[in-house]
Amino acid sequence: MTASTDQASQNSRFAPRIFSGIQPSGGLTLGNYLGALKRFVEKQDEGIETVYCMVDMHAITVWQDPARLRQQTREVAAGFIAAGIDPERSILFNQSQVTAHAELAWIFNCVARMGWMNRMTQFKDKAGKDKEAASLGLYAYPALMAADILAYHATHVPVGEDQRQHLELTRDIAIKFNHDYDVDFFPVTEPLIEGAATRVMSLRDGTKKMSKSDPSDMSRINLTDDADAIAQKFRKARTDPDPLPEGPDALEGRAEARNLVNIYAALAGVEVAQVLAEYAGQGFGAFKPRLADLAVSVLSPISARMGELMQDTGEIDRILGRGAERADAIARPIMEQCYDIVGMVRSRG
Numbered sequence: 579m580t581a582s583t584d585q586a587s588q589n590s591r592f593a594p595r596i597f598s599g600i601q602p603s604g605g606l607t608l609g610n611y612l613g614a615l616k617r618f619v620e621k622q623d624e625g626i627e628t629v630y631c632m633v634d635m636h637a638i639t640v641w642q643d644p645a646r647l648r649q650q651t652r653e654v655a656a657g658f659i660a661a662g663i664d665p666e667r668s669i670l671f672n673q674s675q676v677t678a679h680a681e682l683a684w685i686f687n688c689v690a691r692m693g694w695m696n697r698m699t700q701f702k703d704k705a706g707k708d709k710e711a712a713s714l715g716l717y718a719y720p721a722l723m724a725a726d727i728l729a730y731h732a733t734h735v736p737v738g739e740d741q742r743q744h745l746e747l748t749r750d751i752a753i754k755f756n757h758d759y760d761v762d763f764f765p766v767t768e769p770l771i772e773g774a775a776t777r778v779m780s781l782r783d784g785t786k787k788m789s790k791s792d793p794s795d796m797s798r799i800n801l802t803d804d805a806d807a808i809a810q811k812f813r814k815a816r817t818d819p820d821p822l823p824e825g826p827d828a829l830e831g832r833a834e835a836r837n838l839v840n841i842y843a844a845l846a847g848v849e850v851a852q853v854l855a856e857y858a859g860q861g862f863g864a865f866k867p868r869l870a871d872l873a874v875s876v877l878s879p880i881s882a883r884m885g886e887l888m889q890d891t892g893e894i895d896r897i898l899g900r901g902a903e904r905a906d907a908i909a910r911p912i913m914e915q916c917y918d919i920v921g922m923v924r925s926r927g
């Protein structure tokens with residue numbers, strides 16, 4: 579299921595464009611911030627064209643209360659802006675306002691194979707034991723995700739580690755479409771999974787990823803947590819009794835310890851080795867308060883700004899509307915060409 583290297587070089591005909599998305603199915607976590615948002619801002623600041631999306635249609639693949647979904651879409655948008663996304667330089671919008679996503683997803687439903695979808699581990703995790711009761715949308719989720727990316731001919735997608743398999747499927751869909759229709763139409767997108775925090779783990783269990791859907795709020799840091807909550811969650815975070823080691827290799831087999839060191843490194847913007855050089859030999863009793871202080875210093879300005887932005891949801895809606903118009907201006911012509919390639923008659927004035 580991997581793309582050949584000539585496929586990657588084929589991408590040179592596509593201008594670099596970044597696309598990524600976040601589900602507004604809950605509040606933003608430190609995992610979303612370090613694995614995604616912080617890196618979205620870096621890409622924007624590198625001057626690459628960046629398109630960022632609140633994927634509300636993905637969110638409803640599992641039940642969402644309508645009022646909460648609306649609120650969370652705005653709150654996640656506020657999180658993007660508070661973290662440093664400039665809606666002038668980046669395109670920021672919510673998925674359902676640009677119809678190309680749903681349209682292209684249907685075409686990709688007809689390109690992707692059942693066998694490919696059956697291998698998707700996220701479906702298995704999310705559907706749980708009762709697969710018969712899962713929505714059809716949850717099953718088709720990765721085809722919509724491929725549509726999100728390819729509707730913009732995006733060449734690069736910054737994500738956390740948990741999205742790797744979905745991005746491989748996106749590549750497979752692009753390759754199969756290009757092959758079936760004998761075109762060089764969709765780029766074979768490169769995942770960007772980089773840095774110390776591509777997989778931030780739960781504070782209660784170092785083998786599970788930090789997630790907005792974990793039933794225990796103590797397992798995660800929310801972007802809206804205040805300083806006391808952040809300090810308390812790190813203080814109670816599970817660790818082992820050993821002191822911090824001298825080098826990164828010695829963190830092998832110490833999932834919780836490694837997680838906290840990775841979080842520190844990502845928040846401070848330094849290498850793991852640098853963190854260990856500073857703290858080697860110290861226990862978690864000393865390390866955790868320093869980590870909490872660092873997290874508060876990074877997150878509290880973001881959460882304060884989010885709070886301010888949420889005072890004026892009309893303005894957030896205007897930003898999303900404007901972003902959707904700009905997104906549509908890119909996706910619409912791509913969609914029309916795609917319909918033409920597939921053989922659909924397009925004769926409306």
Ligand code: TYM
Pocket residue numbers: 597598599600601602609610611612613614633636722723726727735736737738739740741744775776777778779787788789
């Ligand atoms: P979602 O909403 O679960 O998460 C959004 C982004 O945050 C990253 N992330 C993490 N990174 C590190 N550690 C963690 N604990 C952690 N938790 C979440 C995710 O990897 C992701 O980058 N399917 C996607 C949304 C999506 C999308 C797309 C992404 C829909 N269409 C197109 C990229 C391109 C999702 O559920 O992300």
